[in-house]
Amino acid sequence: MANTTLIGAITDALRIALQQDERVIILGEDVGKNGGVFRATEGLQEEFGETRVMDTPLAEAAIIGASIGLAVNGMIPIAEIQFLAFAYPAYEQLVSHVSRIRMRSQGRFSAPMVVRAPYGGGIRAPELHCDSPEVIFAHVPGLKVVVPATPYDAKGLLLAAIADPDPVLFFEPMRIYRSFREEVPEGYYTVPIGKARVVQEGTDCTVFAWGAMVPVALQGADLARKQHGISVEVIDLRSLSPLDRDAIRDSVMKTGRAVVLHEAPRHAGFGAEIVATINDLALDALMAPVMRVTGYDTPYPLFALEDAYMPDAARVAEGIVQAMNYEIGARL
Amino acid sequence: MANTTLIGAITDALRIALQQDERVIILGEDVGKNGGVFRATEGLQEEFGETRVMDTPLAEAAIIGASIGLAVNGMIPIAEIQFLAFAYPAYEQLVSHVSRIRMRSQGRFSAPMVVRAPYGGGIRAPELHCDSPEVIFAHVPGLKVVVPATPYDAKGLLLAAIADPDPVLFFEPMRIYRSFREEVPEGYYTVPIGKARVVQEGTDCTVFAWGAMVPVALQGADLARKQHGISVEVIDLRSLSPLDRDAIRDSVMKTGRAVVLHEAPRHAGFGAEIVATINDLALDALMAPVMRVTGYDTPYPLFALEDAYMPDAARVAEGIVQAMNYEIGARL
Amino acid sequence: MSVDSIRVSQKEPQVSTDMLQRMYELMWMMRQLDRRAVALQRQGRLGTYAPLEGQEAAQIGSALALRVQDFVFPSYREHAVAYVHGMPLKRILLYWNGRYDGAMPPEGVNLFPVSVPIATQIPHAAGAALAAKLRGLDQIAVTYFGDGATSEGDFHEAMNFAAVMELPLVFFCQNNGYAISLPSRKQTKVQRIAEKATAYGMEGVTVDGNDVIAVYLAMREAVAKAASGGGPTLIEAVTYRMGSHTTADDASRYRDASEVEMWKARDPILRAENALRERGAFSEEWVTQVRKHAEEIVTEAILDMQSEPPVTLDQLFDHVYRDMPKELAIQKQEALSRQAKGESVRG
Amino acid sequence: MSVDSIRVSQKEPQVSTDMLQRMYELMWMMRQLDRRAVALQRQGRLGTYAPLEGQEAAQIGSALALRVQDFVFPSYREHAVAYVHGMPLKRILLYWNGRYDGAMPPEGVNLFPVSVPIATQIPHAAGAALAAKLRGLDQIAVTYFGDGATSEGDFHEAMNFAAVMELPLVFFCQNNGYAISLPSRKQTKVQRIAEKATAYGMEGVTVDGNDVIAVYLAMREAVAKAASGGGPTLIEAVTYRMGSHTTADDASRYRDASEVEMWKARDPILRAENALRERGAFSEEWVTQVRKHAEEIVTEAILDMQSEPPVTLDQLFDHVYRDMPKELAIQKQEALSRQAKGESVRG
Ligand SMILES: Cc1ncc(C[n+]2csc(CCOP(=O)(O)OP(=O)(O)O)c2C)c(N)n1
Ligand SMILES: Cc1ncc(C[n+]2csc(CCOP(=O)(O)OP(=O)(O)O)c2C)c(N)n1
Ligand SMILES: [Mg+2]
């Protein structure tokens, strides 16, 4: 066991993957000597050489496009996009090719690859470094979208992503890269992709979150308990595609109330899919509308405004209380 | 009044806009001599000259990126993207710039522009011509997303989009470009952006649709009425951002049941936002889960499979019947 | 750099008569296929189709210079390249009938499926070439694209990657003068697409794309260079698309008949015929035989294509992921039961 | 094309001593601002900041050659360009403190907000130049970007647009040797970024970016050419970033101290000082005065920045659209009532 941060666990997973499988290579901007702008690949080029850990020119579409070629020709590329908001120029390659090559070729070709990208707000980063566009990737069939919220999960999910026969987008919540440490097993292990995690059990209301919003969910749950005696279940979805619909159903069937929490704008955000999943599978149990505690329907602002924009514990607690106080039929 | 198709109405609107305002220009691939691959700009270059209707090189990011520069420097560009699936390379420009320039500059600059793009399936088109990625645009604050379903609306909404002070994405359902005609007023008129349209009133269940799915919704409603005597309300949303949440609430408060219909894959599709809106505003009235009748969670297939993929009237009727037959509490 | 010189093959008699005859046969066969495909589309028996007539020399000359292990990343018009590299004609036709079999080369044929979004296949080739280099394979990658594709960002990014990483890669541009309706002079200000290589520190070569021997030799050289660690080359084959962009297009809207006539005189098949005649290797008997053979093969492919069994829903659901997610399995079940209820799947 | 020649300003005494003094003053002032900004960031009084030290000549020399009506599309490091073109220092600092005032030039200043995603501003400049051309304005567009930006598709697409449409546009590349940690030789295989112009049929010019006069003259020429219908130019100013990429970066991880030392000797301010000395226009009095003045202005800007009132929620909600959609108005109300309940907005 090692006591490590989320980003430390990522470096650990990358090292293990590079050691285990010659086909694995890392490519991206500044991943080599510089070890990545967050140091996720720190020391790896030195250890494995320039042909395993490659700095590329500044061109995201080519990084992803080349990764497809690498993957279909026998390699397992782990591409780093420096910040998720800089993946937009690669969206075409992800949607039109990465996600489709297996289906288009009916299994003749496939693109087992991982795209890692730090994302999300809350660290006073410069403009356009903080977007949370998970939903635009989760919507795309053929891709898997994974977001770890703990060091343990970060390592296990990343190793699972690298072993996955299909392309996995691995979004790293940079706000919690180093915000806490936890014991993580040495050596190889995986956490299955597509299974949610019950972070905390509760009976009155469920909060669904992922990534950097998981700690916020816990704080909000704590507030609600302390101030109002509400017993809150917190679920970390871990994977937005595939989505663990059973876990969502089971929890809401039990609690009857739910809050969805994310940083992205509300309108057509991933929260809507969770609401729709509850609608599909647990409507009868629902005693109040699912509350969406999210970013506002504005661009992620410059950082002087980010505290106002980002959902925090108070807003989570507010959502929980609203769900609890809701009177069925009151609006009819 | 002129009896015209949806695409005819678009050409009509473009001509009027070019006549009325010198700042309006059309740019895109093959929009000039060729009149666009669907002939939406037929005859316009001849009439207005090469400086008003401009063929560009084959580069979507530059078409949209240049449109921003045109707009902030005094023009009103109407950019055509040949098929919406080819807008992916321009996604970066749309999200990072088009949508944000007003906010980033706190109103000092703005980008009044229109992006027109045919989209959707059902016409045996080649691969990757048929995607329906509305949701990835509707999610972006600062953009408006409009989809006409009739010639009357196509003209009125497009003229409203051109007059709008903010960027409007105008998605044209190519399957119904020429599938029917309707009387459309000559001359200038607008249809307000952000207002849904009740296509057909009903009391038992509401079907929400847009674009080429509106006629399918009507057919499905018809089947449900004929086979089961169900009275179906059909609502054409017309605009996905802003969304007419009041219209959604009002209808579901009345009918108590709903079906959402779209071509895109279900997972995290725009249908989820409609379900979430009903959850937000009309949960108490809901007597059954909202049924999502959508494309499957697969890439839009090659056309030999498109009939199997595309929602049709039978599936709509099936969704309506499921909503009607649902017994509240049965799953508890 | 030989950017400004259009190579003339006659000076270099490095191609055997057998090879030239094979080139002729292939060109003839692909032209038959092409014309039949256009006709099939008109009859509603094929979907929208992108004809290659006029570009046979560029495609066949270049594809013949490849080794079987080389990895080809085509655009959507390279039916002749696909065939020469090992893709059955039937499958090529199936693709244009909206069937996945057409995007799936037989095992051992290193041919990526058609790329419809312009220029997007070019970075794939860079990746495949990088894999070949990293793995130490005796393999190069080749990507095909049009003049229009050179305006896209993906072309640029991949050219730069390949040059700076010195990848075993050939960029093969068929400059057929148009991107749908846009003539090359409105696409780019340079006279020759090959000049674009300069921006990347790459070698650029312009070749007469209607001269099958010239194309073959230029490609052979670029392949050898790439295979021996000499890095990438951009080859521009100057040619002309005789037909419309696709069967959904009407080229007469934007091209003068006189221009088309001029290019008819430069017909690649006629040019090969003349070369064979010069070598005394062209006879009426032989050509009758060639035509008959082509006719047979093409007809057989069309019949095969038409007798293909209907598609099944498996193709829609089974290869989205290797292991089908639960929700998708549920959707497949729903689709199957809908189908059982009477909805049919078009084949 | 003067691609391979680094222009040497000494041969062309076309700049008055007054102008040279002004250049010196501006360079000095911006260096003060830059150093103070780095210090402020260290003290936690400014967000992540991108220093320009070393690039003063490239920025100020080029910006001084612009006319007030010309439209500038910068990247994120062009603080000196912004200032010369009319952006108050206070606002430049406010941007790096996460404040929208910093992305909003005063009325009449044609300066687009900072573009953080690399190369994305380049197509904007093409559009603005096209607008100027269509409207018949006596205006050109100028876009600034780095060596790294030339690898992005957006650079390519915009270069091609500008060349083929013959737009009044100057592409100004500050080649400072690095894109964060990536040295130029791994970014591109060409020796000179200006060579890339060839691919577009555009003129490319390389200039010594640490020679303020050389930069000014090259830019003046390109501006005049663009303004008179001569089309676009790519200018490469060869320079060096003395500091780290941003305050979040540590350049010593990837750059040798010896390299930095070498460039110290080419310091643009020192070079201007020498040029002034040669003309006998540099005195200790004068320079003391210059320094004092710079100090005052910069200090005032910092104080102004610090005494700016807190941001309000209006800035978050009021300019997403011109007319606020109903749902957003509801969200604004919610946010206001949350704020009233005690949550504060960071300023
Ligand atoms: C990204 C993208 N934009 C637009 C299109 C529509 N389109 C299909 S072919 C074509 C022209 C391509 O021209 P060129 O690259 O010269 O190839 P050619 O058709 O001449 O072989 C266009 C614009 C597309 N398929 N992909
Ligand atoms: C599209 C995109 N990808 C990556 C980044 C992260 N990033 C910021 S600056 C930079 C390097 C830019 O180098 P260059 O263009 O040479 O400009 P310089 O910083 O040297 O002025 C990178 C990779 C970004 N901002 N945008
Ligand atoms: Mg072409």
Ligand SMILES: [Mg+2]
């Ligand atoms: Mg640089």
